[in-house]
Amino acid sequence: MDIVIEVPSGAHFSGWHPSTTSSSSPTHHPFVIVSLACVIGFDLRSPRGSGVSGGTASGKTTVCDMIIQQLQDHRVVLVCQDSFYRGLTNQELKRVHEYNFDHPNAFDTEQLVETISTLKSGQSVQVPIYDFKLHQRSSERSRQVNASEVIILEGILVFHEQRVRDMMNMKIFVDADPDVRLARRIRRDTVERGRDVHSYAKFVKPAFDDFILPSKKYADIIIPRGGENSVAIDLIVQHIRTKLGQHNLCKIYPNLNVIQSTFQTRGMHTLIRDKNISKHDFAFYSDRLIRLVVEHGLGYLPFTEKHVITPTGSIYTGVDFCKKLCGVSIIRSGESMENALRACCKGIKIGKILIHRGEGDETQLIYQKLPKDISERHVLLMDPVLGTGNTASQAIDLLMQKGVPETQIIFLNLISAPEGIHCVCKRFRHLKIVTSEIEEGLNEQFHVIPGLGEFGDRYFGTDDS
Template sequence: MDSKTVVDMIEASSGVHFSGFHMDGLEVRNKETGQPTISAAENLHRQPFVIGVAGGAASGKTTVCDMIIQQLHDQRVVLVNQDSFYHNLTEQELARVHEYNFDHPDAFDTEKLLSSMEKLRHGQAVDIPNYDFKSYKNNVFPARRVNPSDVILLEGILVFHDSRVRELMNMKIFVDTDADVRLARRIRRDTVEKGRDIATVLDQYSKFVKPAFDDFILPTKKYADIIIPRGGDNHVAIDLIVQHIRTKLGQHDLCKIYPNLYVIHSTFQIRGMHTLIRDSQTTKHDFVFYSDRLIRLVVEHGLGHLPFTEKQVITPTGAVYTGVDFCKRLCGVSVIRSGESMENALRACCKGIKIGKILIHREGDNGQQLIYEKLPQDISERHVLLLDPILGTGNSAVQAISLLLRKGVPESNIIFLNLISVSNFNILESSKVSFWISFSVSMDIFSSALCVSESHQAPQGVHVVCKSFPRLKIVTSEIDIGLNEDFRVIPGMGEFGDRYFGTDDDDQQVVIRSQ
C-alpha cells in the first residue's frame, strides 16, 4: 500500500465520516486557476449519519429514539434533544412563565443548536446544555459532554421547522400519534413528574400546545422521509428503520475508507426496487422495468460527478438565471453483455452520446481475457462512464479500466457505474481499523489491523478496484456482502444479463421443449 493511500485513509477516518446527499457530485472549480477543488460530495461523505426525529409533544419521540439506540447497540450512537436548547427566560418572562409559549420556534436557541450539530458533524466533541425546567435556565446543571459518533439522533418537536437544521439530516422521521393519546400522556407526565394540576395542564394545552402543533409542528410532517404511526408501539416500523440504518452504516463505513466510492442515497423506494429485482420470483417484465429505474438513478448520480462550468441564460421573463453548463466531452463504454442494459438510460440522459464496447471472456473463476473492444478514437480526450451492473470479483473491471488507461484516458476521468458492488470487508473489523487509525501513532499497528481484517479471504470488488485505481470514481446503488464458493454475489440477484435479456436457463429449456 502506498503512503498516499494510507494518508487518505487516515484522513477519511479521523473525524468526519458520512454524507448527506444534498450536493452530490458538484465539482467546484477554483475561479483563479480553473482547476477542480475537492467536490462537495467528497467532503460530505466523511460525516456521521444524522437522523431527525420530530412529532408533537408526548408523541413518543424519545421512546422511538431509545428503541433505535437499543437495537444499534454495536454502533456509536448519541442522542441530542432540542429541549436542551431552550432560551433562558428573562426576569420578566419568569414572572409570567405560565404565559410563555414553550412550543413556539422562538423559544429555542436554534443558532446554538446549529453550532453544536456542525461541530459533531465535523468530529468535534461538544457540551450540550442541561436545561432545568424548574428554574428555566440552562446553566443550573453541568453541561453534558457529547462525543462524535457514527449516528446522531436529533429529537424535538420542531427539529424540521428550520431549513438549516433539516439540511443536516440524512433521514427524517415524524412520529405521528393521535392527539387524544398525546394529551393523555401529557396530562400524566405533567401531573406526576412536574407536580402540576390538571387545570393548568389543560389551560396550557389549549392556549399554546395545540395551536403550536397545528401552526408549526404538523406542517413539518411533509418533510419527513418516514412517518411512524403510534410511535414506540409500532415495532415493525422501528425494525425496518434500524435495518435501513444498518445498511447505510455498512455502506458508508466503507466510504470512509475509500473516498472514491459513492453509494446513492438509499430511500425505501430504492430498497423496494432492489427487493423486486432480487426476488427470484419476479417476472422478466418487472425485472427489466425496475432495473431500468435503478439504472437511471445511478446514471443521473454518476453524471453529477462530472465537471461543470458556470453559465448564465436569459429566461422567458427576461430575467438572468445563473446555472451550470454540462460537460460536453463525454462517452459511455459498456462491458458486453450485461453492461448493454445500462445504455438506454445513458442515452436518455445524454442525447447523442457515443458508446463504446468491451468484451471480456471469463477463463475459469480466476482469470479474464479481453477479446474485443470498439471505442471512440478520441476517447483519451473524453470523460468515460464505464457501464457494468455488477462489480463482483473486480477482475473484469480491472481489465476494462486498464484498457481505457492504455488508450490514454486519465484515471480521474473514469466513472464506473453499477447497481451492486461487492465488498467482503467486515463492518465490525472496519470500525476497529478506524479506531486504530485514529489513535495509533504506529503505522505498523495500522498495517497489522488491515491485514487482520482482510486475511479471511481475498479482497473483492470494491477493494480491488479502489486500491488499484484510487483516482477513479465508483457510483453504485447498494453494497453486497461478498461472493460464495461459486463466485456468485451474495445476496445478489442472479445472472443479471440473463435475467434482463431473458436468456436464463429456465427460458432456454422452455424454448427447447416447445420446439
C-alpha cells in the same frame, strides 16, 4: 415524493456518550442528521433528513431508542431538544402552572443550533441537564456528547426553526392516535414532571395547532403508530446502516461516489432484490436506478462555458456538454445500461468487452470491439454489479492499453461489494466509480450479498428458474 410510514410510542433513552468516553472526531462532517417528531392528542403526521419531531407523547423517544438499540453503533448519538429548556426565572416559578412549556420561546434555540453546529464540525459538546420538577438546569453537571457521524435530534419543535431544519438530511415525523397521546402526556406531566393536568387543554393543544402541526409539511417521512411500526423502523435502521458503510469507504477512496440514498432509491432496491418480482418490473425499476447512476456519472465529465441567447433576448451563461465521449459495456449485464446512456447522450458510440469468468474469481478476455479513436474520448464503463473487481480491473487495463487515460474513465454500476471497491480503487486511484449502493460483501462462492442474483439473466428474462 414524500413517504408515509406508520409508527408511535415512548421509552426514555438518554443517548449520550458517557463523559468518560474519549472524544472521537470524524474525518468528515456527519452525513445525516435525523429529527424525529411525535404528536400528542391531535391529528398529526410529519418528518425526514435526520430529525424527529411532532406532537408531545407521540412516541418519538421510543422510536429513537429502538433505532439506536438496533444500530448498536458508537457513531450514532442522540440529542434531545428537552435538554435545551430555558431555566425559569423566580417570577415564572411563582406562576409555573401558567407557563407554556410547548411554546418555542420555552427553548434556548440559539444554544441548540450552536450545539448541533459544533457536533457537525467534529467537536464534542457539553449538553445541559434539565430538571423537569425544579424547572432549572443543573449548574454542576452536564452530559458530554462526542462528535459522531450520525446525529439524531429529537423534539416536538425541531422542525419549527428553519436554522435547525437546514441542518437535517432526513426529517421524520412520528404520529399517534390523539387519545393515546393525551393519556401519555397527562400521565407523564402529573407523575414525572409535577405539572397540572389542566395545562393540556390550555397550552399543549393550542401549541400543537399553532407550531407543531404546521411544521409537519417539512417532514420527509411520516411514521404512524410510533414504536409499534417495526417495518418503518427497520427501513430507517437499514438506511442509516447503508449510509454508515458507504461513508467509511468514501472516506478511504475519494474517487468512489455513491448517489444520494433516498427512500425512493431504497424502495427501488427493495423491489429489484425481491426474488419474486416479475421480469417486467425487475427491468422497469432497474432502468430507473440505472438512469440515476448514468446521470450522476455524466456530472463528472468536463464541461466548457457556453453563452446562448434566450427567447427573451437575454444572454444565458451555461455549459456545453463533453463532445468526445463513448460508452463501453461489459457483456452481457453491462448491456442493460446502454439504453439509459443513449437516452442521456444522443448518438453516443458504445463499445463492447466480453470477459469470461471461470472457476472462482479467474477471468479471461474473450472479445472486444471499441471505437478506433477511444484514446481521445472520455469512457463510461458499464457493469451493473461490481463483485470481486477482477472483471472490472481487466476491462480497465484493456482501455488503458488502448490509450485511454485513467482520469478519463468513469465506471458505472448499480451495486458494489466492498471487496471490489478495494480491488479497483487501490489499483486505479484516478478513475471514478459511481454506484447506487454498497453491499455487505461476498460469500464463499464470490456472490455479492445480499446482491441481485445473476443480473443479466433476470434483466433479459433468460432465467426461467
